[in-house]
Amino acid sequence: MKFVISVLSSSHAPSTRRALRFAQAVLAAGHEIIRVFFYQDGVLTASNNLVVAQDQQDIAQQWQAFIAENELDAVVCIAAALRRGVLDQTEAQRYGREAANLAEGYQLSGLGQLHDGLQQAERLISFGGQ
Amino acid sequence: MTTLHILNASPSTATQLKSCLRVVSIGDGIVLCGEAVQALRPGSAAAEQLLACQQTYHLYALQEDVQARAIDTTMVSVTLLDYPAFVALCVDYARVNSWT
Numbered sequence: 601m602k603f604v605i606s607v608l609s610s611s612h613a614p615s616t617r618r619a620l621r622f623a624q625a626v627l628a629a630g631h632e633i634i635r636v637f638f639y640q641d642g643v644l645t646a647s648n649n650l651v652v653a654q655d656q657q658d659i660a661q662q663w664q665a666f667i668a669e670n671e672l673d674a675v676v677c678i679a680a681a682l683r684r685g686v687l688d689q690t691e692a693q694r695y696g697r698e699a700a701n702l703a704e705g706y707q708l709s710g711l712g713q714l715h716d717g718l719q720q721a722e723r724l725i726s727f728g729g730q
Numbered sequence: 731m732t733t734l735h736i737l738n739a740s741p742s743t744a745t746q747l748k749s750c751l752r753v754v755s756i757g758d759g760i761v762l763c764g765e766a767v768q769a770l771r772p773g774s775a776a777a778e779q780l781l782a783c784q785q786t787y788h789l790y791a792l793q794e795d796v797q798a799r800a801i802d803t804t805m806v807s808v809t810l811l812d813y814p815a816f817v818a819l820c821v822d823y824a825r826v827n828s829w830t
Contacts, residue, residue, distance in 0.1 A: 618738075625817045626817050725828055730764055
């Protein structure tokens with residue numbers, strides 16, 4: 601079965617960890633993840649500037665590794681990302697910012713990509729709140 | 731066509747559970763995860779609301795969240811889920827509604 605997973609809370613929210621464990625179980629069961637869509641505070645998971653305390657799990661890093669290992673299509677809402685300071689090289693140049701911090705494996709794009717994913721998928725599971 | 735409702739907010743700070751119970755149909759499923767599992771706490775107002783109409787729906791809860799909060803579920807008819815079981819439920823139900 602084809603899934604789209606959306607992540608709506610920041611990387612230290614329990615729901616973002618739950619989303620990752622769910623996504624891992626989806627692939628382990630032989631299903632397909634069409635797209636992971638990061639929206640609202642969820643875009644912070646795609647920043648490579650996060651520094652997590654040593655006694656805590658780095659869920660953003662785990663998401664990044666999971667996406668890379670499975671070559672998933674990870675789309676970050678561009679409007680939500682810009683306002684939270686998550687920029688790729690193109691946007692950093694466009695707005696005259698010193699550095700880009702979008703982690704490898706993610707791409708900035710619009711809400712249209714969520715809609716497009718839904719056209720192909722049979723299930724959308726959203727993880728937000730706490 | 732049955733729906734799986736996924737709840738994640740504490741019943742004491744959000745109206746998710748109340749709103750969900752208003753629209754839940756016969757044969758639907760409710761999955762409690764995160765702070766939403768607090769609704770299983772014996773004797774709480776939320777637990778009473780849940781149990782009042784439990785013949786309508788199937789009740790599930792994410793096991794790790796129940797265990798992390800040391801909630802006693804022996805008095806409630808609830809199926810505890812690990813992640814593979816959670817995924818399987820999302821496949822089994824015709825629709826999934828994530829309350830966020």
